[in-house]
Amino acid sequence: MASNYKIERAAREERGRVRSYQARRAVHEHQQKRRVRDNLIAGGGLLVVLTLIVVAQVFYFDGGPGTPAPTAAASATPTPAATAAAGENSGDVPASTLAEGRTWTGTLTLNDIPLSIELDGALAPQAVSSTISLVQGGVYDGLTCHRLTVEGIFVLQCGDPAGDGTGGPGYNYGPVENAPADDSYPAGTLAMARSGDNGFSNGSQFFIVYEDSTIPSDSAGGYTVLGKITSRLDAVRAQITDAGISADGVSPVVPTTITAITVQ
16 A cells, blocks of 8 residues: 555656646746747837838938938938929019129128128029028028038028928029039038929028038929038037037037128
8 A cells, every 4th residue: 555655646746747847838938939929029119110210211301402402311401391383483582683693792690600601693693682682681680500411411401480491481482593513512502492303492491511512403403502601611510510410310409590691
C-alpha cells in the first residue's frame, strides 16, 4: 500500500509540474503575441505620423515662393494664399506707372536692423509700383516676417497683414516680372511671394533671400524680383536667420518685425 501511495503521489506531483509548465508556457506565448501586436500597432502609428508629416509638408509648400519655389526646406518657396484667378488682376491694383521706370532706394528695418534696399522700377514696374504704394500707405509698418526656410532654399518671408501667410493688401496682381531665367536667386534678392502656378497672385508678401538659393519655377514661371538688399544682410543672418525655425516649423525662432520701411 505504501508503495502504491508513493507512486500515486509522484504521479500527482508530475502532473502538477506539467500543468505548471504548461501554464508558464501559455503566459509566455501570450506575452510574446502581445509584444508582437504592440510592436505592429506602434509601427503602424509611426507610419501614419510620418505619412501625415510628409503630406503636411507637401500641402504647405505646394503653392508659391516659399513653395519649392516659394514654399521650403527641400521645397521652400514663398507662398501666400491664392486669392485671384490665374491670368487676371483682382481688386484695386496700383498703376504700374508709379515706379517711373527708375531705381528706387530706401531702408527696410527689421528688428531695428536697417537694411539698405534698391527696387528696380524698370524691370519690375508693376511690383515696384505696388510696393511703393504699400510703403507710402504705411501698410508694412509693424508687420511680421512669418516664415523662414533653412534647407536648400533660404528665404525669410514678410509682409502679410494676417501674420500667417494667408493675408494680403486687398488686391492681387501679375504677371511675373524680372524672374531669373536660371531659377537662381542670389543672397540679398528681394522678391514677391505668390501662390503656386498663379502668376497673378502677387500681393503684399515678399521674401528676402539670405543665402544663394535655387528656387524652381512652376507653370507660372519664377518669382518677381523687386530688387535687392545692398547692406547689412550679414546682420540679418547673425541676429535672425542663424537662430533657425521655431517649434511650429514655420516661423523664425527670433520674432521678426518690420519696424520701418522707406523708399524714394
